[in-house]
Amino acid sequence: MAGTEQVVYVVDDDASARESLCWLLDTEGIATRAFDSADSFLRAWSGDWSGCIMVDIRMPGKSGLQLQEELNGLQNRMPVIVLTGHADVPIAIRAMKLGALDFLEKPYSDHELLDSIRAALELGLEIDRAELEKSRYAVALDALTEREREVMCLVVEGKTNKGIAAQLGISEKTVEVHRSRVMEKTAARSLSELVRMCLILKDQL
């Protein structure tokens, strides 16, 4: 979750490629954790992890592509960078279709590698932030009463207090009270922030 340290998870069966990559990232001050197979990575995997995953395509047992498929089933949030010993167009296309962020051919240059990793980490951070925001909004929304929630939805749709009162069959005054309670409970600083919040959570409303 937010605040947890970002880690690059390296999954590669070849020890020298794996260890050297970790060492290089270490010199750049990037935290790494290494796995020698897809299965050992999956056993350790947790939904709380933040960062990105670098996975080699060709490995004994589960291949990198199969690992991607399983991670998609687990609703993994971390971006995936795929490594391969040789560029093979059909495989690259399949990896991209499975949602890989980037595709690097060994041996890669260090700039290429670090650019790709930085982009992945940044994206991971963004995803984390959005997730955090979403959960914060969800907590706020839980605190609203049924009537306050109705009023909020109509406000977001752009209805006037008078219109809302007529639609719900209550006085304009009561609408105003509900409205101020909504702003208070959600800690929204403006109407536009309230609209944004509703958009993010629209599938929970």
Next chain:
Amino acid sequence: MSIGVLAFRGEQDALERWSPTAEYLTESVADYRFRIVPLTLEGMVSEVSRDRLDFILTNTGNYVVLENAFGISRLATLKVRHLDKDFTQFGAVIFTRADHPELNEIEDIAGHSMLAVSQNAFGGFQMAWREMIDAGVDPFADLRALDFSGFPQDDIVHAVLAGDYDVGTVRSGTLERMAADKLIDIGKIKLLGARQSEAFPFLHSTRLYPEWPFAKARKTPEILAQRVAIALLQLQPESEAARKAYAAGWTIPLDYGPVHELFRQLEIGPYEYLKRPSLESVWREYRPWIIFSLVMILALIALAAMIGRANRRISQSESRYRDEANQRKQAQESLAAHKETLETRVRERTAELAEVNASLRRSEATLRAIHDITTDPDRSFETRLDDLLREGCRFFQMQFAATVVIRDGDVRLDKRVNSGAEELQAMAQRVANEVARISGTLTIQDFSDADALADSGCAGIASGSALGATYQVEDETSGCILFCDLQPGRRIFTDVDIDILQLMAQWLGGEIERAEINRRAQEHRAQLAHVSRLNTMGEMATGIAHELNQPLTAILNYSNGCLRLLHKQGDSNAELRDAITKVGADAKRAGDIIKRLREFIKRGELKRESFEITESIEAAVEMLRRRLLQNEISVATHCAANLPPILADRVQIEQVVVNLLLNAIDALQVCGPDSKRIEIEIDSSADGHILVTISDSGPGLPADTVERLFDPFFTTKPDGMGMGLSISRSIVESHGGTIEYQLDERGRPGFRFSLPPT
């Protein structure tokens, strides 16, 4: 070898009559066993249509039907021995009681009753039918009654003598046989439309047609057919095979053209279509109009018919009288001429007979020579062809022989024997052009007499003689064999010569076709081997690239990491920094070399085409047939119905199947001889992918090897390269499919690959 025999008197009779002939052929034609299969008319047609027979022995009429419909071809004609005389032809008699007051000619039969053996009987009815039609009597329309009695024909003779029917028809010879057996008094019988033939002393009212032929099915090899034909021609009249068959042996196949004419005229057999316009459909569509028109026309017809009949009778009898008068006059004249030249004729006849005898002996010797030449395994094709052409030159008494290649309108002399003067070559080329144009057989006894050829490709040849016949390769005329000479033919060319010429041409066509098929199979194998080599190199390069790229990646990672560390420490040691930079650059260069190598050897683009997966599987099994047999492995293929075609590279897919079969063959080495089985299942998955599973009855793979099976260089075989499965996976994946090792529900090991549909 099965010989289908028409059993018109029942199975038992056919077996007794023909089994000795089958035994004779088994003795005479080495390496083959012959047996008799008795069949009804319907059974004969159905067996021939399913290609179940190798040879066919049937009546003349049925033969022509089968020749037309299924391409059977005659090898010899039966020489029947009847009342101590030998015949290769027969006819039919149309007869009545000697004391019948109204019947004297065939045309008198109209309005009377008639009995025959069967509507389908060639000698027993159809011959008479033709003569009746010629005489203006339609047996199915103009008779008071037409009945069919079935065999034996003797009943018909008795019925007519007893007065139950006015007219009867039976096969020629029947009356004489019954008279000889004292069953009838031949004096009490009157023939209608009696004819005379020098060579045929039996009573007959119809034209004569050739006897039963012995024929070969279309698929039966020519060489075997030749051996059978030679054996039949050599059958002695005293032998058991001949006696049981009531025959004096067999002769060169006769011309069955007259039988075709009969069928065409009667619109039956192969020509039945001639009388089959779709009357029903016309009737359905225009019924009211037709009825209306018929009523209107009927009155007119009645009137016209009365007048017409009267006219016709008058003109018929007029022309008959005229013809008779003419014929009588001609007969008298020719009788006179005959008397004058009788002695000369006798001398000529004797000489002709001697010539015929000599020619038969020659042709028999030549047939034997052709047989010896074409079946000698020690002679190469070229030598055999040479010897064959020389034998032909000797037999036809011609100077020059050649084979000719005909392709896309181009006619080129190929192999020559006795190539002589330029004039001869030029003549041969012209004759070849003409034979190619007619795409058939050409015989020119003497060019100076052959006016009809003046407009053809032979125009300009002043004198000489030629024989030529085309041959087919895969149903297309692709060459011919020809003999020519600047002199007119030294002897008269006969039907036997044409048969022998065609035999030579057929043999040559067959040999060329076989060589072509061999060449194509060879080419296919070479193509697969080439693709296989390319694939192996490509896969090795990929494997090496993968293996080397791992350490190169590590080197680059370490060198880059070092440079970053040095940079952080202020780049104080420039010498060290430069050296490490060079380490990285060299590692990168090594990576580039590998990349270029891979691109260089990279497999070509896939040549995708749409085809049935079963074709690849059959081709692969066929290719490994010898190895499967050597190892006593049985292969069973199960294929689901209605599979869609796939869009793939045919040769590559075939290589996958070959690789998997080779692995299965190796895996089965450890099994006992009776338990070596490979099963191939072809099915489709729910999403339309084609699934091919190749499993074997072997022990399967150790569990610890399964993970690495598809890795390049990984192998469990002592002399294996570890490329087969790796290549197979690359091919399947490049087609968008998958491949995996699995145990099926019965625990048998195997590989399954999938391919997306078109």
